Structure formats: C-alpha cells, structure tokens
Amino acid sequence: MAKFIFITGGVLSSLGKGIAAASIANLLKESGLKVNILKADPYINVDPGTMSPLEHGEVFVTDDGAETDLDLGHYERFLDENLKQVNNFTTGKVYQSVIEKERRGEYLGQTIQVIPHIVGEIAQRMENAALNQDVLIVEIGGTVGDIEGLPFLEAIRSLGLKYGKQNTFFAHLTLVPFIKVAGELKTKPTQHSVGELRRIGISPDMIIARSEIALGEEIKEKIARSCGVEIDCVIESIDAQSIYQIPLKFNEQNILLPIAKHLNLKLKNPNLKNYENLVEKIINPSKKTKIAFVGKYIGLKESYKSLTEAIIHAGANLDTKVEIKWIDSEEITIDDLQDCSGILVPGGFGSRGIDGKLLAIKYARENNIPFLGICLGMQLSLIEFSRNVLNIQDANSSEFDEKADTIYLIDNFINQNGNQQIRTIKTPLGGTLRLGAYACNIKKGSLLHKIYNSDLIYERHRHRYEANPKYRELYEKNGLIISGESNGLIECIENTNNDFFVAVQYHPEFTSRLKKPNPVILSFIEKCVK
Incomplete structure (x- = not known):
C-alpha cells in the first residue's frame, strides 16, 4: 500500500489545489518514486460530462473514455502519465455505486448510512488507487467547511487513523491575502480555515500559502505557530507567470524534505534541468x-x-x-x-x-x-x-x-x-x-x-x-x-x-x-x- 498525501483547500476555491497537487507529484516522480494521483469532487453530478463548459470549464477525457474534471489534465501534463477512470470520482458516482450495491442486496439488508457506507466507499476508492504505488496524492475538491465535502474529509480522516501518521500526510492549501489599504498580509483566513479542519479531526502537517507577494519569515513563523506546523512546512505559492514554474518554486523551498521525513521516503535529487530550460522558454x-x-x-x-x-x-x-x-x-x-x-x-x-x-x-x-x-x-x-x-x-x-x-x-x-x-x-x-x-x-x-x-x-x-x-x-x-x-x-x-x-x-x-x-x-x- 502506498503512502498517502491528502491535499485540502481553505478560504475559497480556485486557489490552485490541482496545480499544487500536480507539482508535488511531479517532484516525487522526478525523485524516483512511483506516484499516482486522484481527484475527489464533492459535487453530486456523476461526472462533468453533462455540465456546461461555461459553468464548469473543460471536460478532460482519459484514454479509457472517462469524462473527468479538468484537474486531471494538469495531473497528466505534470506527471507525464496517462490516467484512468479511477483517478477521478464524485459524490454522484459514490452514491450511485452504493445505491446499486444496496439494490443488489450486497449489504445484506443493512440500513444504508453516510457512515459507514458512503464514507467507506470513498475510502475504498482511494485505497484502490494506491495499490502498487509508492505514493498516492489525493486532492479533495472544494474548500473546508463545504457541507458536500464532509464525507470526503471524514474518509481521509479515517484513512489517517487506519494507516497511521507515518503513512499519511495532510497538506492544506489556503489564502494569505494582501490588504492593499493596510499594506500587509493577513493570516486570519488561514487560521480560521485550519481551525475548521481541526474541528473535523484533521491537523495539517503542511500549509501551502497562496499569496500575491512573498510571505517573509515573520509571516511564515506566525502561520507555523498558529497552525501547529514546523516552519519548513509553511510553503509559499506566490502568483507566477506560468503554472509550470510551481514545481521549481516548490523545489527551491525544499518542499519534499518534510514530506520525506514524515513519511520515511527515500528520495534521490530530482533532475529538473530539461524542465527548467523549457520553463525559461515559456517565460523569456x-x-x-x-x-x-x-x-x-x-x-x-x-x-x-x-x-x-x-x-x-x-x-x-x-x-x-x-x-x-x-x-x-x-x-x-x-x-x-x-x-x-x-x-x-x-x-x-x-x-x-x-x-x-x-x-x-x-x-x-x-x-x-x-x-x-x-x-x-x-x-x-x-x-x-x-x-x-x-x-x-x-x-x-x-x-x-x-x-x-x-x-x-x-x-x-x-x-x-x-x-x-x-x-x-x-x-x-x-x-x-x-x-x-x-x-x-x-x-x-x-x-x-x-x-x-x-x-x-x-x-x-x-x-x-x-x-x-x-x-x-x-x-x-x-x-x-x-x-x-x-x-x-x-x-x-x-x-x-x-x-x-x-x-x-x-x-x-x-x-x-x-x-x-x-x-x-x-x-x-x-x-x-x-
């Protein structure tokens, strides 16, 4: 069974959880590990196939014909691997599966409930994606506090208990806004988001802070103290000219060191020279x-x-x-x-x-x-x-x-x-x-x-x-x-x-x-x- 890295989001959506997840996957693969990645979407649609492009964006299609969230496209592009239907599922797909099992009598007449049946189905899908891998990265769609996301958060909490701290790592991506009138960065949204996560029973091991400008050591230390993480586990994710810069920015901050230490992973130094050259040609x-x-x-x-x-x-x-x-x-x-x-x-x-x-x-x-x-x-x-x-x-x-x-x-x-x-x-x-x-x-x-x-x-x-x-x-x-x-x-x-x-x-x-x-x-x- 693989080690698990769970990535959750806080404050608001569209901060770039998918890019962060794909960037970490990219670095781990370049460090010699076998990596799989999964997107769990809390919306009730079975898949994005019938959703308007004007509302949801692109429907990404895998080799095996799955209509998936556009984050799967980022995953494939950053990992340089073809993903499958198992790499994306929704609330709708989970409920559909559980109801079909109940109709077939697979639950032997039990009363079907969110816990253990829905949460168990979610956890099982994640475990299936982890087979024969060194690391499975799981991105939970939406933000902490969304009602529809609660079963997914409960599923990753339960997997954290099942496999223990040495096999599970929780990264929380959140917003550190710059208030121009005050001329300063504000950490309160991050603190509130982490507080909400803790109420669910999850304590993050890493904070990935999205911001317009660099945080500085003082802000990093404040986030580390208030969120209960080590200072090297506060990672900046500053606005970039290209999303392809993000793995390089993460690598400059040694993002893999605390992850490897926590999960007891043996990594080689990633060879990013060719990648760096291509990114330079995007920028200049x-x-x-x-x-x-x-x-x-x-x-x-x-x-x-x-x-x-x-x-x-x-x-x-x-x-x-x-x-x-x-x-x-x-x-x-x-x-x-x-x-x-x-x-x-x-x-x-x-x-x-x-x-x-x-x-x-x-x-x-x-x-x-x-x-x-x-x-x-x-x-x-x-x-x-x-x-x-x-x-x-x-x-x-x-x-x-x-x-x-x-x-x-x-x-x-x-x-x-x-x-x-x-x-x-x-x-x-x-x-x-x-x-x-x-x-x-x-x-x-x-x-x-x-x-x-x-x-x-x-x-x-x-x-x-x-x-x-x-x-x-x-x-x-x-x-x-x-x-x-x-x-x-x-x-x-x-x-x-x-x-x-x-x-x-x-x-x-x-x-x-x-x-x-x-x-x-x-x-x-x-x-x-x-």
Whole structure:
C-alpha cells in the first residue's frame, strides 16, 4: 500500500489545489518514486460530462473514455502519465455505486448510512488507487467547511487513523491575502480555515500559502505557530507567470524534505534541468507569433484549458511566445483575422456561433493562412468546403439541420455500413458518444504522416457526429484528402491546395505534454512562426 498525501483547500476555491497537487507529484516522480494521483469532487453530478463548459470549464477525457474534471489534465501534463477512470470520482458516482450495491442486496439488508457506507466507499476508492504505488496524492475538491465535502474529509480522516501518521500526510492549501489599504498580509483566513479542519479531526502537517507577494519569515513563523506546523512546512505559492514554474518554486523551498521525513521516503535529487530550460522558454522566449482562436466559449477560457496548455507546450519547444487572440465566433469579422499568423477553430456543441467559425475557415482556406480545425472544427471545414468549393449549398450537419447529411450521427454510419468494430458509449441522455483513445491509420505521403512519422497513431475523442464518407471521392478530386481513418470513419483531412490546412476529428490537446508536445499542434504553431 502506498503512502498517502491528502491535499485540502481553505478560504475559497480556485486557489490552485490541482496545480499544487500536480507539482508535488511531479517532484516525487522526478525523485524516483512511483506516484499516482486522484481527484475527489464533492459535487453530486456523476461526472462533468453533462455540465456546461461555461459553468464548469473543460471536460478532460482519459484514454479509457472517462469524462473527468479538468484537474486531471494538469495531473497528466505534470506527471507525464496517462490516467484512468479511477483517478477521478464524485459524490454522484459514490452514491450511485452504493445505491446499486444496496439494490443488489450486497449489504445484506443493512440500513444504508453516510457512515459507514458512503464514507467507506470513498475510502475504498482511494485505497484502490494506491495499490502498487509508492505514493498516492489525493486532492479533495472544494474548500473546508463545504457541507458536500464532509464525507470526503471524514474518509481521509479515517484513512489517517487506519494507516497511521507515518503513512499519511495532510497538506492544506489556503489564502494569505494582501490588504492593499493596510499594506500587509493577513493570516486570519488561514487560521480560521485550519481551525475548521481541526474541528473535523484533521491537523495539517503542511500549509501551502497562496499569496500575491512573498510571505517573509515573520509571516511564515506566525502561520507555523498558529497552525501547529514546523516552519519548513509553511510553503509559499506566490502568483507566477506560468503554472509550470510551481514545481521549481516548490523545489527551491525544499518542499519534499518534510514530506520525506514524515513519511520515511527515500528520495534521490530530482533532475529538473530539461524542465527548467523549457520553463525559461515559456517565460523569456526569443520569438513570437499570434494566432486567432475562434471559439464559442470565450467567456470562460477554462473551457479550452488543455488546448491553451498544448499551445504553451508547442511554444516552449519552439522558443516562441504564442499570443492567443480570443475571438468570439458570434461576433467575428474579417478584420479580426488579418493580424494573425494562423487560425485555430476548436471543438464545441450546438449551433450557436457556427457562421462565425465557417467565416474563419473560409478566410484561412482562401488566403492560405495556416489552419488547424479540431473536432467540430474539422466538421465545419468539410461543410465550408462543400458549400464554397463543391457548390453544395445545403451542406450542413444534422446537429444543426436534421435533414442534412454532410455530417451525421455516428449511429447512422454504423447502421449504413454494418461496422460493429466501432467502439462507442451510450449516454444516459440516449446519445452515442465516441469517448477515449482510438487507433487512427495515417495516409502515407500525407502532411500528417510527415508530422507524426507513423502509419498508426492513438488520439482521444469526445464527439457523436461524423463526416459522411459518401462525399469522399468528390472531396479528394478537388484537393481535400482524407489523411486519417479509423474503421472507415474520417479522422483527418488536409487541403493540398494550401501550405498548412489540417483538421482532425480527435482532440490532440489531451495528449500534449510540456516535454512532449502533440505533433499536430507543434507543427501548426511552427508553421505560424514561419
């Protein structure tokens, strides 16, 4: 069984628990340990799959098809490992599991209660994720004091008792605000938050203090005294230019020393040289370029978190600052695009803002501007080409017009072609989704084959509409080739009349890492730089 590091949050949300958890995981892995990481979300939704991107942000998809919290994306990017369904669960998933067990009679007629059944289910999921690991890091969503989070806090308290102090470590991330009028940092929010945690029965072993400015020794000593931790267990987490600086900042403060001492871990010195070089290129790049990001969820940029991070990865590896010009597809004009070196049209659902995305795609195609379309962006590329090159004026997706067939439901493809090899997931809403990683065969001689340098790739999906293959011959006669396929499904297209016009059905951003940027995003940014 692994050692446990539990990370809780205090005062308010969005302070960066996920980045702190991922940073500690990164350092432990670089120190030679086998590390797993888990996010426990107290909201009642079974998963984020049906939640609005404008409310919750991005839905991150794992290789095995789990729709998860966007923190899982940070975990994968910092750990450079593919996570699974077991790495994220919610209150809804826990209650669903317990109720299903009760209906099957697994509790032998017991009265089902929060304690021990709900709390026990939570603890069991954490223990399962800890198998065959050196360390399991568990992030508890929300903040201490939230009613919905109480069963999760009780679960980690019980695990602390079960495995003992030498095997469990509690880190509490909290806010130390700077009051500009008074000109000083205030520790009272942290003290109150720790007091609330203690009332639950958890005494933190470390305080990670989020702040706009450096704390100074006096404030650190005050936090240490009032919260009952050693001075070396008060860690600053100051606002940074890049989230990728956080592991380096933590390492400078020797964050692993008290953790290793408490848990009796044997660590080697982490080798962060290559990582430091890439972070330096994020902060001080020698080149720059600007791309137009034409989306429909611009009001909440967290909706595109993995994609913006993938662009940062590509920029760092090209020593380039990539300026993103955010363009709302409902309000776009041609003038918005004219100062950009490339155009990116990402995924999305629904008919809102579609005309603006089509305008951007047409502009890129007609003016030979480097273009990358993702998911819906690929589907709209086919619709734009059909209307304006093939002169099929009623070309559309059945998502927007039920009579249209340029883009149609994956169910229709399976029914028409009898292809039962296509793995899909049936949602509770009755739709068929393609979720998770799938194989894609790349056409030899294509631009994508040169980019990936492979005949076969695996990328992740989250969609339910597909390109209709009946137009394939017409596309290719006019210069739009199908450069990637999966069991007959059109996965990738390229316009051979342009220098770089590529669109893919999958989400390449989900597999991008700082040290290993996704090839198609890297190539797109490289073309924009040139």
